[in-house]
Amino acid sequence: xxxxxxxxxxxxxxxxxxxxxxxxxxxxxxxxxxxxxxxxxxxxxxxxxxxxxxxxxxxxxxxxxxxxxxxxxxxxxxxxxxxxxxxxxxxxxxxxxxxxxxxxxxxxxxxxxxxxxxxxxxxxxxxxxxxxxxxxxxxxxxxxxxxxxxxxxxxxxxxxxxxxxxxxxxxxxxxxxxxxxxxxxxxxxxxxxxxxxxxxxxxxxxxxxxxxxxxxxxxxxxxxxxxxxxxxxxxxxxxxxxxxxxxxxxxxxxxxxxxxxxxxxxxxxxxxxxxxxxxxxxxxxxxxxxxxxxxxx
Numbered sequence: 001x002x003x004x005x006x007x008x009x010x011x012x013x014x015x016x017x018x019x020x021x022x023x024x025x026x027x028x029x030x031x032x033x034x035x036x037x038x039x040x041x042x043x044x045x046x047x048x049x050x051x052x053x054x055x056x057x058x059x060x061x062x063x064x065x066x067x068x069x070x071x072x073x074x075x076x077x078x079x080x081x082x083x084x085x086x087x088x089x090x091x092x093x094x095x096x097x098x099x100x101x102x103x104x105x106x107x108x109x110x111x112x113x114x115x116x117x118x119x120x121x122x123x124x125x126x127x128x129x130x131x132x133x134x135x136x137x138x139x140x141x142x143x144x145x146x147x148x149x150x151x152x153x154x155x156x157x158x159x160x161x162x163x164x165x166x167x168x169x170x171x172x173x174x175x176x177x178x179x180x181x182x183x184x185x186x187x188x189x190x191x192x193x194x195x196x197x198x199x200x201x202x203x204x205x206x207x208x209x210x211x212x213x214x215x216x217x218x219x220x221x222x223x224x225x226x227x228x229x230x231x232x233x234x235x236x237x238x239x240x241x242x243x244x245x246x247x248x249x250x251x252x253x254x255x256x257x258x259x260x261x262x263x264x265x266x267x268x269x270x271x272x273x274x275x276x277x278x279x280x281x282x283x284x285x286x287x288x289x290x291x292x293x294x295x296x297x
Contacts, residue, residue, distance in 0.1 A: 016040045025246065025270075026277035030181065031101060034094035035270075038196035043092075048199045056259050058206030063258075066214050076142050079211035083141065083204055086195075087133050093187040095197035096133060100184050102269055103128040103144060105276040110151050111176035112279055113230060116167065116237045118159045124150035132185035142212070145220040152229060166239025170290070174283035177276070197269075202262040209258070221261040225252035227271040234275065238282070246274035 008014055020036055027035075038044060087096055107127045114122045125147040130136055195203075209217045228244070228251045235241040249267050250256065256264060 025274050026281050027273045028101075028181075028277055028280075031098060031273055034098055035197070035273075037094050038092065038098075038198065041092075041196050043194055043196040043199055047195075048202065051199050051202045052262070055202040055206055055262060059209050059259055059261075062206060062209040063214075065210075071214070074213040074216065075211045076139050076216075079207060080137050080139055080141065082207055082211070084133055084137050086200065086204065087136070088188050089190075089192060091195045091197075091200050092193050093189045095195065095200055096187045097184060098197055098269065099136075100130050100132075101182055102272060103130050103140060104178075104182050105272055106144060106147075108176050108178060109230060109234075109272065109275055109279065110147065112174070113233050113237070114151070114155065115173040115176055117155065117164055117233065122151055122154050124154050131183065133187070142216065142220070145216075145223045148223050148226050148230075149219065152226065155233075164236050167237060169282065169286050172237065172282070172286065174279065174286060177279045177283050179280050179283060198262075198266050201265050205262045205265075208261070218258065221258040221264075222252050222255045224261070224264045224268040225249045225255065227268055227275070228252075231271075231275060234279070246278065247271045 008017060016036060016039075020033070025032070087099070107129060110122070110125060111127070126143050128140055128144055128147070130140060208220060212220065227249045228247045231244050231247045235244055249264055249271055
C-alpha cells in the first residue's frame with residue numbers, strides 16, 4: 001500500500017494507485033493490499049484471459065459428462081487433495097493468505113449473526129479456523145458451503161425474522177469478531193508460487209464440477225449468492241442497510257449460471273471481507289464509545 005501521497009500525472013493516472021488510496025470499502029488493509037497485488041500482477045494479466053474460456057468449456061464438458069456418469073460419482077477427498085497441492089506448489093502467498101482468511105472471517109460473520117438474533121446456538125455448522133494449507137484437507141471447502149445453507153435453515157427454523165428488532169450499538173454482541181490480524185503458518189513462497197487468486201479459482205472451478213456430485217457443485221455455486229441474505233440479517237440487527245451496498249453477488253432466489261462461478265467466487269470473497277470489515281469497524285466504534293462512557297484510559 002502507498003503510505004505517502006504520490007506524484008501522479010492527471011493525464012495518465014495510475015488506476016491501481018486510485019484503488020489503493022480509495023477508502024470506500026471497509027476492508028482490512030493487509031487483505032486489500034494482498035488482493036490488489038494479485039489483481040495487478042502478470043499472472044492475472046497474461047494467464048487469466050487464457051484460462052477463463054478454457055475453464056468455462058471445462059464446466060460445460062463436465063455437465064455433459066454428467067448425463068452418462070453415475071449420479072453418485074464424487075470424490076471430495078481427491079478434490080481437496082488436488083486443491084491443497086495446487087495451493088502449495090503454484091499459488092502465491094498473498095492468494096493463499098486470502099483463502100485462509102476467508103474461512104476464518106466467514107465463521108466469524110455467521111457466529112456474529114447467530115449471537116445477535118436471539119442468541120441462537122447453531123448446531124449444524126462447523127466452525128472453520130484453518131491456520132495452514134494442511135488444515136484445508138479435511139473437506140474444508142465443501143463444509144464451508146454446507147455451513148451457510150445449514151445456518152440459514154436452522155436459524156430461520158428457530159427465529160421469527162419479523163420479531164428481530166434493531167439493537168443499539170451498546171447492545172450488540174461483537175465477541176465473535178476479531179480486530180487483530182489472523183495468524184497463519186508460514187506459506188510457500190518459491191519461484192513456482194506465482195498464480196494469483198482469480199486465475200487459481202478459474203482453474204479449480206472445473207475440478208469442483210468434476211469431483212463433487214452435481215448437487216454439491218450446484219449448491220456450492222449458488223451459496224455464493226447467500227452474501228446478500230446474510231447481509232440482510234445483519235442490516236436487521238443494526239437497523240441500517242448501508243452495508244448492503246457492499247454486496248454484489250445478488251440474491252439466490254434467482255441463481256446465476258454455474259459458468260460464472262469463478263468470477264462470482266471472487267465477488268463472494270470481496271463481499272465477505274467488506275462485511276467483516278464493517279463489523280470490525282463497528283466493534284471498534286463500540287469499544288471507543290464504551291471507553292468514553294466509562295472514562296477509561
